[in-house]
Amino acid sequence: MSRLLLGGACGSVACLAAATALSLAFPASDAAARENRVLKCKTGKARKAPPYAGAALVANVARAMTPIDLNAVQFTDKALTREVLVEALFARRTETDTVEVSARFVNCTGRPLGIRARSSFMDDVQYPVEPASAWQRVIIQPYATGVYRERSMKRDEVKYYLIEIAGE
Amino acid sequence: MDPFDGRRLIVRNSKTRGLMRGAMTALLVAGLAATPAHAQKRRKSADLDAGMAGPVQGVGIESRDLLSMADQMVRDILAQPVIAARATAPRVIVDSRYFTNESSQRINANLITDRLRTSLNRASDGRLVFLARQNAAMIEEERALKREGVTDSGTAGMTQAQFGGDFRLTGNIASQDARSSRTGTIQRFTQITFELVDLESGAIVWSNGYDISRAATDDVVYR
Numbered sequence: 251m252s253r254l255l256l257g258g259a260c261g262s263v264a265c266l267a268a269a270t271a272l273s274l275a276f277p278a279s280d281a282a283a284r285e286n287r288v289l290k291c292k293t294g295k296a297r298k299a300p301p302y303a304g305a306a307l308v309a310n311v312a313r314a315m316t317p318i319d320l321n322a323v324q325f326t327d328k329a330l331t332r333e334v335l336v337e338a339l340f341a342r343r344t345e346t347d348t349v350e351v352s353a354r355f356v357n358c359t360g361r362p363l364g365i366r367a368r369s370s371f372m373d374d375v376q377y378p379v380e381p382a383s384a385w386q387r388v389i390i391q392p393y394a395t396g397v398y399r400e401r402s403m404k405r406d407e408v409k410y411y412l413i414e415i416a417g418e
Numbered sequence: 419m420d421p422f423d424g425r426r427l428i429v430r431n432s433k434t435r436g437l438m439r440g441a442m443t444a445l446l447v448a449g450l451a452a453t454p455a456h457a458q459k460r461r462k463s464a465d466l467d468a469g470m471a472g473p474v475q476g477v478g479i480e481s482r483d484l485l486s487m488a489d490q491m492v493r494d495i496l497a498q499p500v501i502a503a504r505a506t507a508p509r510v511i512v513d514s515r516y517f518t519n520e521s522s523q524r525i526n527a528n529l530i531t532d533r534l535r536t537s538l539n540r541a542s543d544g545r546l547v548f549l550a551r552q553n554a555a556m557i558e559e560e561r562a563l564k565r566e567g568v569t570d571s572g573t574a575g576m577t578q579a580q581f582g583g584d585f586r587l588t589g590n591i592a593s594q595d596a597r598s599s600r601t602g603t604i605q606r607f608t609q610i611t612f613e614l615v616d617l618e619s620g621a622i623v624w625s626n627g628y629d630i631s632r633a634a635t636d637d638v639v640y641r
Contacts, residue, residue: 345499346545380541384469384489385482401493403541 289393291358293332305410307376320372320410323353327417333359334415337395347405353398353413357390364389364418369400372410379404387418476638477606478523479591479630487628488533491612492541500623501585501614502545508584510614512538513552516586521593521608523640530610531587549583585614585623605633 306317318324323336340352349371357363366385373379380403390396398415402408466472468481496502501510512535514527539548550557557580563569564576593608607629614624 344497346497346503348493348497350497383493384486386486386490401497403493403496404543 289356289358291335291356293335293358296335297331305376307412318412320376320412323413323415326414330365330415330417333357333363334365334390339413341411344401349402349408349411351400351411351413355388355390355396355398355415357392357394357396360392362389362391365396365415366418367398367400367413367415369402370412370414371402371404371408372412373407374409376410379407382414385416474638475634476636476640477604477632477634478521478593478638478640479525479608479610483628483630484529484533487610488530488537490628491534491626492537494626495538495614495624496541496545498624502542507545507547509547509549509581510538511549511551511583511586511617513587515552516588517590519591521591522595522606523591523593523608525591525640527591530589534587534612547581549581551583554580583617586617588613588615601635603633603635604637605631607631 301317302319304322305320307320308317309315321339321341323339325331325334335356335358336353337356338354342350344350351369353367355365365388367388368383368385370382371379383400386398386400388396388398398413400413402411469485470482472481501508512531514531517527517531519525519527535548538546560569561576561580564571589610589612591608591610593606596605597603608631610628610630612624612626612628613622615621616623
């Protein structure tokens with residue numbers, strides 16, 4: 251089983267968190283949570299967070315575009331950055347050595363939200379090893395979480411992934 | 419008969435033709451005015467992204483669903499160790515023979531099974547072997563020609579028999595419709611199930627499903 255080249259936590263508009271999740275130990279967080287409270291989001295904090303220095307897709311011409319962080323979630327819709335937060339991001343090898351990625355999103359609005367998500371998988375030189383997955387719809391209820399999950403078709407050659415999300 | 423009658427008749431016909439022409443033009447203009455604006459503009463065909471919703475949308479299974487469900491099933495099957503991590507690649511039959519449609523939508527089941535088979539075959543990299551059971555007669559015909567000496571044995575040699583299958587895809591499409599008599603809105607829930615059955619034991623070694631729930635005021639015809 252080869253090791254995924256996964257990055258650490260980050261927080262730009264394009265990128266939120268990336269984590270290896272090969273262990274299933276829980277609780278995942280020690281953050282205190284109080285009962286009987288409706289969720290509140292500060293999406294501005296996520297948008298203003300500094301980029302992380304992990305692998306990224308960059309334009310051939312330097313600084314011609316915003317780098318697209320790999321092993322991360324890329325928002326393709328500006329309005330969506332004010333409505334959705336990435337709460338957690340996971341990647342693991344399956345028993346057949348394909349890669350399964352999963353992202354848990356939070357709907358920060360007071361209405362049901364439909365988003366679309368797809369995944370791309372790349373090798374160690376960021377070459378796409380397979381076509382991007384088909385867009386999947388994820389419906390998230392107000393102030394609730396929704397989970398997106400996708401698997402690669404290729405096995406050991408997958409080293410990076412990218413999840414793109416878009417509004418409907 | 420007065421020969422001038424004919425002339426008068428021609429004159430009258432000419433007037434009638436003029437009146438009729440005017441009436442036809444008025445009807446044409448009225449018809450165009452009554453035609454929706456988008457229908458007047460849309461004269462050329464347009465290439466579409468099959469993975470996205472197109473301009474004609476209903477409540478049934480559409481191209482984006484076919485692509486999405488096949489993609490999800492392929493990725494899920496390849497993550498199952500009982501199928502995709504065997505020492506010897508299992509032989510799988512994927513066709514529409516046992517893929518039934520009990521839904522209210524008319525659909526060609528080959529659209530689903532053909533895409534699933536071709537996508538799986540391309541992605542599996544030898545982890546699975548696919549059998550063309552739907553073409554068994556064609557294969558038998560060629561085998562007979564080789565054994566009768568009409569043709570040589572080919573480059574791959576001959577086998578005792580055609581390959582037997584280890585797993586076969588089965589599935590079903592079912593739907594439930596609801597219609598509001600007040601607003602005319604149609605709502606349909608469609609459930610597509612997929613299963614791989616062990617052809618020796620009968621065990622179901624893999625299952626998955628794809629659900630669609632849609633509502634629309636405009637009904638479209640799928641054919």
